[in-house]
Amino acid sequence: MTTNKYIDLSYLLEMSGGDSDMTKTLLQLLIDEAASEVNLLQKQIEKGEYHQAQRLSHKLKTTFPFVGNQQLINDNTSLELLLKDPSDIPRIQTLSQAVHSIWNSCLPEIQNELKSYTLDKLS
Amino acid sequence: MPYSTSSQKHKILVIEDNKADAVLIEYHLSNSGVGQCDFTFAETLEQATDILLISQEYAIIFLDINLPDSNGMETLLSVLRFAPDSNVVVLTGHADRDFGLATVANGAQDYIVKEDLDGVRLGRALLFSIERNRILSRLEESQRIAQLGHWEFNLKTHTYTASKEAKRIFGLSESDNIFKFRIRKHINDKDSHLDINVIINQLNKTGRYTQTIEINNDTIGKRYLEMSCRPFFDEENTMVSIRGIIQDITRLKSLEKENQERQKRIENIFKHSTDGLYTSTLDGQFLEFNNAICRITGYSTEELKQLNIKSLYPKNVNRNEILNKLTDGSSLSDFPIDCVTKSGDIRNCLLSTTKIITKEFSGFQGVIRDITDKKKAEEEKQKREVAEKAAQMKERFLASVTHEMRTPMNAVLGMSHLLLQTSLNNEQTEFVSSIKHASENLLSIINDILEISQLQHGSISLHKSDFSPALIFNTVKKAFDFKAQEKNIEFKLNIDDSMPDSLFGDKGRLTQILNNLLGNAFKFTEKGAITVNVQTKRGENSKVALLCKVQDTGLGIPEDKLNAIFETFTQVDRSDSNKIYEGTGLGLAITKQLIEKQNGTIQVSSKVNIGSEFTFEIPFELPKTTSKKAIKVHEIPEINNTILLAEDNKMNQIVAKKILENQWPKSKVLVAQNGQEAIDLEHKHKPDLILMDIQMPVMDGNEATSIIKKNNPELPIIALTAHAYMAESNQYLNYGYDDILLKPINPENLFSIITKHITQSS
The missing domain is CATH 1.10.287.130 (Signal transduction histidine kinase, dimerisation/phosphotransfer (DHp) domain)
Incomplete structure (x- = not known):
């Protein structure tokens, strides 16, 4: 495992109150649900389903603070705003790719964190 | 001064011991046609002086010089002492014609031989007196306007006479007897020049005496007078009297003083001005100039006096071409010009000059401003x-x-x-x-x-919030634990017990600083240990300084490189090491600036091949609210209620449910996945409060709230949203929500809002 460059789990840990099981649950949710939602978001934008994409982006807005990557939060916030009036399609696509890329950078670190919590429990 | 007109009675004093002569005078004058007369009679000098002490306003005094108590010239002089301004006509006998002439020389207006007394002579004498009085009156008026009085000193009798204005100038009243007047008594005692003997000596030598004197007395205050006088001689060339004028020149003196002070101020400006001020002839010869001209040009005063201004111009600039265009009275203002100094340097100057052609002066007056340094x-x-x-x-x-x-x-x-x-x-x-x-x-x-x-x-701003410092350090520690295992390095975190549960500041930046410092420590440490020691120092006004030391046993930094490591794009040369270290050389620069942005400091000490120690200190505030522990115990009341949470985001569901159950174990938390489920669960379980997400599938929170509120308007429903504008614009109230809570969820806010509404509804 390397130093976390993309994620900051302070908020997640604060919310879990140090409860290891809950921490794991939240990390698992990030890996399972948030990951598929980020992928779905990109697909919806590719297909031009901007209204659905806006709703999904809004949902992710409260998910990304658990990841703690400010860039991810900012880009998604901008994306949600643009999707409300989807006129600047190139910018929407750029932001969508950015969200996707940053997420993909965060994901391995989240997975590693989950692994470390599981190992901690096993040990 | 007595003043008479034909419509007034002429006051006449007759000093005559012979009653028949006195009656004769009254008779002739009354019938002379000069108008009505009011006669006063005195038979002795004593009676006369008593009368004159009371009033001297007589148009004419007829004086018999041979009185029972006084004879001859002394009678006249005595009367004149008492009434110096009076017109005295002496009455003499036939044999005394020469004496009569002498009385005129001694101050009488005229003389009449008693045997020649008639109405014509007496009337002429009276009219002459009246006219004389008029002339004297005009003279007094003129003197008053000019503030100039005349005076006379009789060397024979040693008596002074003076005009009213002369008396006024000396602060004497018009009625003051001239014999009370002594110039010296009114003059500054120090001024010996005013001694009459000094004046006489001076007059004997030069024939004239002029002196400015300063007097200062209670009546008139401080005044300046100019006195000048001349001697008068008799046929034997003996000085018999001194006649002079005295003028009040206080105002003139004051103006002169003001002028002198103004002149002094102007001279000071001229002397101390940093701009060069000068006058010159039309062809450029300096006439007057100040020190600044010397300073600018580098020439001495003597050198400048011999110098023509033309030589201060660069060779390629023709002074005449510039100045010849000027006509009389016209000016050149702030004309940029280079000035060649004595040493040959060029000073950038601005020239302002005026051409003046008058009878008294033809030339230029100007200002040279040196703007070299300013430029x-x-x-x-x-x-x-x-x-x-x-x-x-x-x-x-x-x-x-x-x-x-x-x-x-x-x-x-x-x-x-x-x-x-x-x-x-x-x-x-x-x-x-x-x-x-x-x-x-x-x-x-x-x-x-x-x-x-x-x-x-400067475009980075701090995002401050309450945070747990222990949580930050532990999280970061956890992040580096694997690295420590990978490199087989001991990694310790020691947090002092005095560490507060929470601080107020930018936790993200603190995390970044720790990541940077630990990242460096792990990068350059291959064996040994990395230790993080954290403690706090209490400061004033709810401030707490967080003091953190990151120690490693890595490569260390040469002493001569310690100052440079916080500079951007700076990396210590590790060419002696077998390893290649990646990086931009920006990490420590970022770290330092982030710390300084938070009003903190960072120091480093290091020894090559022994290790480094980075110590940083950042002041944080204590949270405005009390710590979470305190809230749990003292401020958040225990509740035993049913709370319905409508939220489609599973993470938010889990988090909200968990923290609510932790806080209020006796309460029940129900979870709905969407608005429709919320309506169903509300109907079935009758919760005490609903936390309603706005954007949900199937049915959104707004619609669900409207439906629930129709049936149960008293039920508190709190909107949960990530739409910050909803809170800012109070839009949530339009949908029937009782309050709003922004996501991501802040537990304190969540507890606070729930207890507020549950307490209200109960």
């Missing part, structure tokens, strides 16, 4: 501004480019990651892994450049 400073300022602007543009360019680079880099990273998920042979996996690793490094560099650029540009 230089302005040029330097301009250069600095250009440099600063260029630096700013560079920073903005860097920020812009790095920002734009990050997006495609993220795409490269993301694609590499996705590519690694596909079926690849070993060689392809190795290639893609290399791409991914290089991309990660590149993205890290781009992020660093962007960060430092933003820091230098």
